[in-house]
Amino acid sequence: MGDGLCRPDEVPGLTDDVLLRSYCATAPRNRISLAELAGGDFAGDVLDLKRLIADPPEGWTARDHLAEFVVRPLLITFRGLLARGFLPVGEIAVELGAESSATGRIVVEEVGPATAASVPPAIAALDGWLDELASAGALVTGDERDRIRCAFDEVVAQELRNLSAETAAALAGDHPWQRFVHVVDAGQDEVLRRVVQLVRERSARCRRESGVPRPLVAIDLDFCALQPEQRVRAALRRVGEAHGIAEFTDPDVLPGLYRACWPSFVERTGLRDRDGLYDEYRRSIAWDGESLQTDDLAPGIRQYVRDLEHAGARVVWLTGRRHRVRAATEEFLADRGLGHLDLRTSDPDRGVAEQKVASLREFRGCELIAAFDDSAANRAALSTAFPDALVVPVRSQLFTSDGAAGGIATFESLPTPVPLGRGHSGEARLSHVTSLGKLRVGELSTRPTVWAQGVELTAEEQARIVESLVADAVTSGRRLGEEIASEADPVRAVWQVITAKPFGASRSAYPLAAAERDLRGSIEAGEPIRFVVVGPSLKQDGSRLKALGGLPDLAELAMLVRLRQLDEAVRQVHPPGVRVRALTDASHFRFREPQRCEDYHAEFAHQVAAVGAADLVAVEDFDDAADAHPNCGDRTQRPELLESHCERYESAFAGLDIRRNPRAVLAEAATLDPARPGQPRFADLFRSVLHAVDIPCRSGDPLAWSQQIYEDPFDLARDVPAEVRRARSDLLVSAWNETITYLANKHVDADLGYEALWQDDVRMSLSIRPTPGRLRFVPLGGSGVMPWHGTAALNPNNEVAVDYAISLVDQGFRPLYAPRIPTRQGLRQPWLMTPPRLLDRTGRPTEPLLTRIRLRPK
Numbered sequence: 001m002g003d004g005l006c007r008p009d010e011v012p013g014l015t016d017d018v019l020l021r022s023y024c025a026t027a028p029r030n031r032i033s034l035a036e037l038a039g040g041d042f043a044g045d046v047l048d049l050k051r052l053i054a055d056p057p058e059g060w061t062a063r064d065h066l067a068e069f070v071v072r073p074l075l076i077t078f079r080g081l082l083a084r085g086f087l088p089v090g091e092i093a094v095e096l097g098a099e100s101s102a103t104g105r106i107v108v109e110e111v112g113p114a115t116a117a118s119v120p121p122a123i124a125a126l127d128g129w130l131d132e133l134a135s136a137g138a139l140v141t142g143d144e145r146d147r148i149r150c151a152f153d154e155v156v157a158q159e160l161r162n163l164s165a166e167t168a169a170a171l172a173g174d175h176p177w178q179r180f181v182h183v184v185d186a187g188q189d190e191v192l193r194r195v196v197q198l199v200r201e202r203s204a205r206c207r208r209e210s211g212v213p214r215p216l217v218a219i220d221l222d223f224c225a226l227q228p229e230q231r232v233r234a235a236l237r238r239v240g241e242a243h244g245i246a247e248f249t250d251p252d253v254l255p256g257l258y259r260a261c262w263p264s265f266v267e268r269t270g271l272r273d274r275d276g277l278y279d280e281y282r283r284s285i286a287w288d289g290e291s292l293q294t295d296d297l298a299p300g301i302r303q304y305v306r307d308l309e310h311a312g313a314r315v316v317w318l319t320g321r322r323h324r325v326r327a328a329t330e331e332f333l334a335d336r337g338l339g340h341l342d343l344r345t346s347d348p349d350r351g352v353a354e355q356k357v358a359s360l361r362e363f364r365g366c367e368l369i370a371a372f373d374d375s376a377a378n379r380a381a382l383s384t385a386f387p388d389a390l391v392v393p394v395r396s397q398l399f400t401s402d403g404a405a406g407g408i409a410t411f412e413s414l415p416t417p418v419p420l421g422r423g424h425s426g427e428a429r430l431s432h433v434t435s436l437g438k439l440r441v442g443e444l445s446t447r448p449t450v451w452a453q454g455v456e457l458t459a460e461e462q463a464r465i466v467e468s469l470v471a472d473a474v475t476s477g478r479r480l481g482e483e484i485a486s487e488a489d490p491v492r493a494v495w496q497v498i499t500a501k502p503f504g505a506s507r508s509a510y511p512l513a514a515a516e517r518d519l520r521g522s523i524e525a526g527e528p529i530r531f532v533v534v535g536p537s538l539k540q541d542g543s544r545l546k547a548l549g550g551l552p553d554l555a556e557l558a559m560l561v562r563l564r565q566l567d568e569a570v571r572q573v574h575p576p577g578v579r580v581r582a583l584t585d586a587s588h589f590r591f592r593e594p595q596r597c598e599d600y601h602a603e604f605a606h607q608v609a610a611v612g613a614a615d616l617v618a619v620e621d622f623d624d625a626a627d628a629h630p631n632c633g634d635r636t637q638r639p640e641l642l643e644s645h646c647e648r649y650e651s652a653f654a655g656l657d658i659r660r661n662p663r664a665v666l667a668e669a670a671t672l673d674p675a676r677p678g679q680p681r682f683a684d685l686f687r688s689v690l691h692a693v694d695i696p697c698r699s700g701d702p703l704a705w706s707q708q709i710y711e712d713p714f715d716l717a718r719d720v721p722a723e724v725r726r727a728r729s730d731l732l733v734s735a736w737n738e739t740i741t742y743l744a745n746k747h748v749d750a751d752l753g754y755e756a757l758w759q760d761d762v763r764m765s766l767s768i769r770p771t772p773g774r775l776r777f778v779p780l781g782g783s784g785v786m787p788w789h790g791t792a793a794l795n796p797n798n799e800v801a802v803d804y805a806i807s808l809v810d811q812g813f814r815p816l817y818a819p820r821i822p823t824r825q826g827l828r829q830p831w832l833m834t835p836p837r838l839l840d841r842t843g844r845p846t847e848p849l850l851t852r853i854r855l856r857p858k
Contacts, residue, residue, distance in 0.1 A: 005089055005112045008081070018428045018812035019421040020080045021836045022450060023073040025105040031093035032100075037070075038132040046136045051100040053140070057448070057700020062141040067151045068448055068701070069102040070094055071130065075159040076421055077106040078126065083167045083423050086111040087122050104449025120173035127176040130156075156180050158445070162414055164423030184412050191392055191406070192304060192413040195370040196311050198390065202369060203312025207769075213367035217308050218360060218382075220373040221319040221329070223257050224394040225301045225411070228285070230294040232399070235284035239277060247271055253400060255281065258375055260402035268400065287321070289328030297336055298396065300412030303440060305338060306712065307413075309663075310438055314366055316342040318359060320352040320375075337715040340663035353381035360386070376402045415440045420812050428835040430795055431807040434768070434784035436545060436691040442711030444810040448701035454815035454830065455843060461850055462818050462831070465554075468851045469561050469800070470611050476502070476857070477565035481572025490523050491516055493573040501858035503566055504778025509770050518762045518775075528576040532761040533777065534622070536788045538586045538600050541829070542694035543706040545806045547791045549829025550596055551821060555787035557607045558800040559779035560617060562855055567616050578616070581761060585622045589742040590689075603820070626754055633752030641751050645744035648674055649682070658732045662714040679746055682739060689742060690735040695727075702827050703806050781856035793833040798848060799856040808833040816845070 008014055008026040025031075032048050056065035074092070081088060093107040114122075130152045138145035160171070160180040168183045195217065202215040219225050232254045240248025247269050255265035255278075262278040286292075308315050317338075321329055326345045333339045344359040346352050356378055360368055368389040371382045374396070383391045393407030416439075417429040433439055457465075480500055487493035495515035499505035522529045536556060541547045563580055571577040586597040601619065608617050626632040652674040658665050670683040690713060698705040709727050716725050749755075765774040766786060779787055782795065783802040790802040793813055815830035822828075838849040 005110050008086075008108050008111050011084060011086060011111060014081075014084060014086075016837065017080055017084075017421075017426060018836050019076050022447075022453060022812060022814070023105055024077040024080070025095045025103075025107045026109075030096045030100075031107045032096060033091050033093045034074075034129050034133075035091075037094060038129060038136040046140055048100065049133075049136050050140050052094070052096070052102050053137075055099070055101055059698055060700045061143070062137060063143055063148050063151045064701075065102075066133065066137055066148070067155050069104045070133070071152050071155045072159065073104055073106045073449070074126070075155060077108060078122075079159060079167070080421050081108070081111055082114055082119065082170050083164075083421070085114050085170075087114045087118060104452070114170065116173065119170065120175040123171075123173075123175040123177050153180075157182075159421075162419050162422055162424075162443075167423030184414050185409065187406065188408040188410070189413045191390075191408055192411065195390060195392070196307050198369050199308055199311040199313040202367070206312070213365055215311075215313045215369040216360070216363055216366040217313045217315050217369055218318040218356070218371040218373075219301075219305075219315065220371075220375070220378070220394070221317055221321060222295075223374040223396055223399055224372055225298050225317070226295045227298055227396060227398055228292075228295045229254065229398055231286050231291050234286065234291075235281055238284045239281050242280070243277070245271070254398055256374060256396075256399040256401055257282070257285075258377075258402060260376060261400045264400040264403070287325055289325060289331075292325060292328050293332055295332065297338075299410040302337060302712070302715075304411040304413070305341070310435075313369065314342075314363070316344060316360075316363070318344050318356050318371070318373075320346050320356075320378075322346055322348050334661065335718050337712065337717045340661055340667065353378045357381055357385040372408070374401065376404060379404075415443045417807065417811060419443075419445075419810070427796065428811040428813050428837075430783075430793060430801055430803045430811075432782075432784070433804075433807075435688070436710070436804055437687060439804065439807055441545065441707055441806060444707070444806050446701050446703040446707055446806065447809045447812075448704070450809055450812075451702070451815060451828065453843070454817050454828070455834075455839065455845060456817050457819065457831065457845070459819045461845060464850045465853055466557065466610055469558065469853050469855070470564065473561045473565040473855050474568045476855075477568035478572060480565075481569035484569075485572050487573065490574060491519050494519055494523065494529065494570060497569045497573055498566065498775060500569070502569075502781065502855070503562070504776055504781055504858075506770065506776045509772050510775045514773050514775075522576075523574055526576060528579045529570065529574065530579050530581065530761040531764045531775070532581045532583065532758045533764040533766065534583050534585055535766060535786070536582065536584060536600075536604065538592055538597060538788060540692050540789050542692055543710065544695075544697065544702045544827070545706050545710060546691070546789060546804050547829065548702060548805055548827055549821065549824065550600055551603045551829055552600060552607055552788070553818075553821075553830065554792035554800060554832045555780065555790065555802045556604060557611060558792070558855060559787045560607055560611045560613050562779050563616060564611060564613055565855065580617045580764070581625075582617055582619045583622045583625050583757065584619055588622045589745045590692075590738050591741075606820070622757075625757055626752070629756055631756035631759075632754055635752075637752065638748055641748045642741075642744050645747040646740055649740045649743060658736045659716065659729045662716065662732055666714075675743065676747065676750070679750075680743060682743060685742060686735055686739045689739045690731070693731055693734045693738065695731070697827070703809070707806065781858050791830065791833055794835060794838070794853065795856070796835075797854070797856075798838070798852050799854050801856070803833075805830075805833070812836060814839060814843075 008024065014020060037049050053062040053065050056062060088108045089110040089112040091109065095103045095105040095107050097103040131149065134145050134149035134152060137143065137148045156177055157180045160177060161182040163181060163183050165183055168181050171181050199215040199217065206212045206214055222228055236248040236251065240246065251269055253265060253268045255261050259278055305315055323345045330339060330343060346355045368386045370390040370392060372392045372394050373379050374394045379391045379393060393404035395401030395404065395407055395409055397409045417431050418424040431439060481497055484493050484496045487496060492512060495512050499507045499510060519529055539547050539550045539552065541550045567577045584601065586592055608614055623635060627635055652672045653669055656665050656669055666683050666686060673682045675681055695706045695709060708724050709731060713728050713731055716728055763774045764777045766777060768784060770776040780800055780802055785802045787802055791805045791808060793801050793803050793808050795801045813833035814836050816832040816834055817828055818831035821831055834849060838846050840846050
């Protein structure tokens, strides 16, 4: 092909692009061109479009169908090509599947070099086609054209968000999508992440050491966390009208609050300063309660506060606003889901900087880690008073600043993991988070088209994966044991094996002295070493954000393989090996439907047999094991005891309603917690249970509704859509009640002496921070998520890991479906999510996928 034109698959690296492999079909297939799809002036001319949207996923509107199966693939394909320096040339088409329905892929036959001159008209042409498609969609469906086009624009905005600077530069020019181009400055991202990391490190110290002060972060309000654009424009208009300055009517740039910001404003508006104008502008800014309600939140501030709180910070609003507007300020913040934070206002008779320092010193048991402020005087005072704190200048893009170097313009940082297809990374990545709450769920793409692109494994292919995984684990376990077999003391030898890196044990938590206590008897008697562990429970598929179905997948199977590896390693130093008693608590702490439990454990039993662990692992119901133990109390007493403990929690929390300012109520519950020593704390467990409550599936996109709810389940502000607000309220109440039930059951267990269940065997703990004296066992190294709390996936080394389904699909992982996993309620649960690099061009598993999957070595 001449003139620099080529087929997309001839572009170096393009066929390896994770998203383009899912959204761009390079080989000609059944298709319809964009021009044909939206052509015509009346409904009879758009028969192809009518067929395309005739059978949308259940619960979807035609508008949703077009946005996800046509517009998003188009945006991702265009953006992906452009990020590599190319543009589609010639005909662009929509790939069609059975009965002429859209597959969610775009067909591009030729690409050519992208230039600064060629990009804007190409975007203008695509945007014009979106207009035509919206008009055609309105003719076919009867929906309003503007509503359809608005849905398309939402997709454009989502796909052009969080771009790298290089990708954004490729989108430069005068075109309709320029308003959607969004970049997070690299320096700003680094500063914000650094603060969160400092908070996280301090929080970790607080957990390890008593007396360490809690991390404190202070954030200024005006021209920092809040943007008073309307008040500033109104003040300028008043000054302009008084002095006949037309340029003050609607300027492109606005002045900051302080005198140091004024010269820059005057210069950028092309005016010569006049004596007293700044003072008059400052006096003209309104500070009454009604005017304060017109302010806007700075971009990213709500999410950043959540990030800081998740990391363990106490966040305080530290403002120069006077005490007289405190009530109006509290109302504003509460309406936006930020009213639970401490607010410190100022006395007009004292300097603001002095008062900020004094306010921070009042937080006993806390230490300032970072402060954000737009005032140079305030920053100087804070830096002097708290030399170890990071004091960050804030210079909003809307307003001129004092010219301070560094700092941030907004509170936006890049999500983790870094989004694909935007110029940051080309590899599908695991999130490595330990809680769903640490993901920015609302910023992730649910990619509903990917589920239909899954791979159907044959029984033979699945068996090859399992056999290869087991064989490698047994071999490596034998090798590990042989390396330690020369140790003279058998107890020490076994201790070295069971605390070796593959099994994730902490030798500080389980020292040799503990092993002497637990292991000596079995070893000298020549018997297997018996372990007891609580779990597995059930796959946490309630919201589908963690897992799409309720059956065990490759993650649970890999855990069993790890136990086989442990057994093989121990046999090299103690030939009887080990036995593991797994006490399943599926419906012990929280009620679960019996059929749900039966289905999970029937499949788990099949996995035990499949990996050859039938003689190694014995699964028992938690309550049945307690009934059979002579030292455990009578289960018939449980209902009465449970009611008593529930009443104790309900009495302690009397008057609290989690639906009213949820974060503040949860903080108050933490102070009223009636938990006994050694029992879980209510607030901590609530945050965990919150992400395990069942949420109904409302549309063909299995993740979309839960995503809306969990974007911020604590946010019940007025600007949240009413149905989402109601669903979040129901979620919070359910989590509150289930947490009380869970904790009450823990207390009943203590009352009935259930600790006897682990007194006869070695207690194996799955906790990252086990109680001293317990053997930590990490089934899948590198994953802070239990196998039944997420979805099986592969890391870059083809090692089995666990991550959350919504993060995996956002990162372009593809589902592999196993023969034994049925479709339920229209959903098919993946057995494994794999990076596309392990699939061939036809979408089938490659040899490395079938034969080289491994357990992580540490």
